[in-house]
Amino acid sequence: MITFHELGLNKKLLQAVDELGFVNPTPIQQQAIPQILESEKDLIALAQTGTGKTAAFGxxxxxxxxxxxxxxxxxILCPTRELCLQITKDLENFxxxxxxxxxxxVYGGADALKQINGLKKNPQIVxxxxxxxxxxxxxxxxxxNNINWLVLDEADEMLNMGFREDIxxxxxxxxxxxxxxxxSATMMKEVRRIASEYMHKPEEISIGKTNxxxxxxxxxxxMVRANDRYLALKRLADIxxxxxxxxxxxxxxxxxxxxDALIEDGYNADALHGDLSQAQRDTVMDKFRRKQLQLLVATDVAARGIDVNELTHVIxxxxxxxxxxxxxxSGRTGRAGNKGVSIVIVHSREGRKLKDLERIIGKKIEAKQVPTGxxxxxxxxxxxxxxxxKIDVDYSQIEPYLETISQKLEWMDRDELLKRFVSLEFTTFLDYYKHAKDLNVSESGREERGGKIRGGNVHGxxxxxxxxxxxxxxxxPNLIGLINEKTRKRDIEIGKIEILRNFSFFEADSAHEQLILESFKGDGEIEVQISIPEKKEGRGGDRNERSDRGGERRGGYGSKGGDRRSSGNGYKKSSGSGSGGNRRSGGGDFKSKSKSGGGSSSSFASRSKGKRSR
Incomplete structure (x- = not known):
């Protein structure tokens, strides 16, 4: 196998590479370094994130x-502040x-004057x-005026983030x-356009097939029902x-x-999104890099530039x-010779999308069963x-306590001690999962292990x-305004809304169920009642679960989906408030304070019963 010493780099660079512990170049480094050293031609290099591209051009x-x-x-242009600082650090090490x-x-969200002062010191690389x-x-x-190299690192990411005009x-x-x-990791249309307009007869190297x-x-x-996504996520963390x-x-x-729901349920997690200040973002990222967090919940934009090689899972x-x-x-796991797992939580109507994705990535996405309790x-x-x-026992630390502990427990035999240990450690898990339901469904929308899909107030x-x-x-907007007017409240969480010809359906926070019913009583013209799905013989599952389309809302105004039609018109209305209505969370959304419905237990952190919902 080729080493860095065979690539034509000078001794001072090799001294730095050796000190960093690099021995064998990655495939992209092995191809790109000699190409850039020996030629002044433009270069397009396609390789996955985490394959050592900074060294390849740096x-x-x-x-x-x-x-x-x-x-x-x-x-050197790159998509995010984090990646900017990481590249700078790597180049300084080299x-x-x-x-x-x-x-x-130089990057946004920081003092421009400080960066201008840095430029006045005449750096050779920006x-x-x-x-x-x-x-x-x-x-x-x-x-x-005098630049010799312009590097576009993660070009597809920059273009996806809306930097086209700036670039x-x-x-x-x-x-x-x-x-x-x-x-770039992918050769999307916009990347090809950049190459066509601004590069002259570029050489192209590719590590693996594009995409x-x-x-x-x-x-x-x-595969689970849409409103069981969160329960599935917790079980995947627990297993x-x-x-x-x-x-x-x-x-x-x-x-x-x-x-918020993961944290409230006792998981070692935090969020990364665009509403965080730079200081908050830095704190979260620092905790994640130090492995003080095990799950980082993020949007794609917020996660750009995260450079961690040891991720076990992308979910x-x-x-x-x-x-x-x-x-x-998926390219964020399985880096630097490590193995990783990329997981998708899907519902039954996404089977075709999975097949399309398999064709593009050239790999099989294997169906797995959500684990049982x-x-x-x-x-x-x-x-x-x-x-x-496997624990290393330090007898010098525990020896002062051993005699007292032995005397305290001497009445127990080995079997009794084991039983009590297991009970102490796992009673919470055992109780929590005792009646946990099967979350798996087939592509037809039915549960895998028998039984019909049942409605349930899983997320409140x-x-x-x-x-x-x-x-x-x-x-x-009229319907939401009507609910606000009748209840005299503006903070009721509204879920999915379906506007049909002669009537409509809407979802609302179950905590306000009685208030909504009482507020519309005596109106004379407008009637509101809890909807109960009408069962269809021999079809498997209730009609409501099968007709989940159109008009989705997440509690705000201005949706364009209000006039979509739904096939979900086969309902009968209950009289009074009822308790068996079709309660659901609307396409995977959920109230973070709701923990009902046969869920999973806390994975990493608290085992306090106060953190659990039974």
Whole structure:
């Protein structure tokens, strides 16, 4: 196997590489370093995230850099502040023995004046995010007249984040005589456009097929009902007590709700989303990198630039719409020779999307069963026993207490001691999972191990029937306003709304069930009642679960889905408030304070009964 010493780098760079413990280059490094060293041609390099791209372009640029010239010779663009700082740190480590090399990071969300002062010290390399880099160019603080290299690192990520215009402006402003090095995990349309417009007859190297997932990553999916996603997530955490991973959600709101619920249920988790200040984001990221958190719940945008090689799992709380997003997510595990698992929690109507995704990544996404309570308890029990077997005992520390403990427990034999140990450690798990339901469903929407799908107030939402619809020109904002007016409250959580021709359905926080029913009593014209799904013989499952489409809301105004039709018109209305209504959370959303419904127990942290819902 080839070593770094065979790539043509100078002794000072090799001294730094040796000190860092690098011996054999990764495939992208093995191909890109000689190419950049020996040629001035533009280069497109396609490789997954975490394959060592910084060294692939950083080492040859440092090799060819004129350390005596105090002008900016290389600009490296990257998508996020975190990646900007990581690249800067890596380059400084590589340049440790070169002497007179300065590297300046520039990025948004920080004091521009401090960065301008850094540029006045005449660095040879500037690493920056597109927005701040362009801003400093326009101010005249960043001089780009003499650059020899322009690197686009994670080009697809930058374009996905909306930096197209900034990148175009930078490329148009830089000298035409320069080497453009474009590194990307996927060759999306916009990346190809950049290459076509701003690169001259580029060489192209590719590690694996474009968009293909890493060979060190296993791909699994778990099929559950939409409103059982959170319960499935908890069970997956419980069955993997040593999990260290990222849970990806679609929206900031969902991210907050999932993280809040995990924390409240005693899990060692936190959220990363766009509403956090930079200081809050830095705190969360620092805790995650130090492994003080085991689950980081994040949106794709917020997670950009996270550079952690030891992730055991990436969990897709929803199947992303764009297959390239899945490629990026899964590429965050299985790095640096480690093995990883990429998990997708899906519902029965997403089977076709899975097949499309398999074709794109060139790999099988294996169907798995959400673990049962019994399986989880057994796994955690034997994991604990394994730890006890392997623990290093420091007799000097515990010796002063052994005699007292022995006297205290001398009346117990070995079997009695084991029984009490297991009871002490696992009673909470055993009680919690005693009547836990099977969450698995098949692609037809039925539970795998028999029985019909049943409605249930899993996440604290009740479904109501109201006798107004399209015929009365009702729209979603009107309906929400009507609920607010009648209840005289504006903080009731509203879930999914379906506007049909003569009537409608809406979901609302079950805590306000009686208030809503009482508020509409005596109106004369408008009737609100709890809807109960009408059972269909021989069809398996209730109609309500099978007709989950259209008009979804998450508690706000302005949805464009209000006039969508639904096939869910086969309901009968209950009289009075009832307790058996079809309560659900609406497409996977849930109230973070609700913990009902045969869920899972806390995985890593608290075993306090106050943290549990039975």
């Amino acid at each position: 080492l040859p640029i440092l090799e060819k850099l004129d350390a005596d010239s105090r002008t900016v010779q290389a600009i 340049a440790k023995f070169l002497g007179n090399v300065a590297i300046q990071p 690493v920056g995010t597109p927005g701040r880099t362009l801003d400093l160019i326009k101010r005249g603080a960043l001089k780009i 175009d402006s930078i490329l148009e402003t830089t000298p035409s005589e320069k080497q453009v090095l474009l590194f 293909e997932g890493s060979n060190d990553v296993e791909h699994h999916y778990y 993997n007590p040593n999990v260290y991973g990222i849970v990806f959600c679609r929206t900031r709101r969902e991210t907050k709700e999932v993280a 897709n709380y929803n199947l992303p719409d764009d297959p390239e997003v899945y490629v990026h997510r 019994k399986e989880i308890v057994e796994k955690r029990l034997f994991a604990t026993i394994d730890k006890i077997e 939402m009740t479904r109501f029937h109201i006798n107004v619809g399209q015929k009365q020109q009702i729209k979603i």
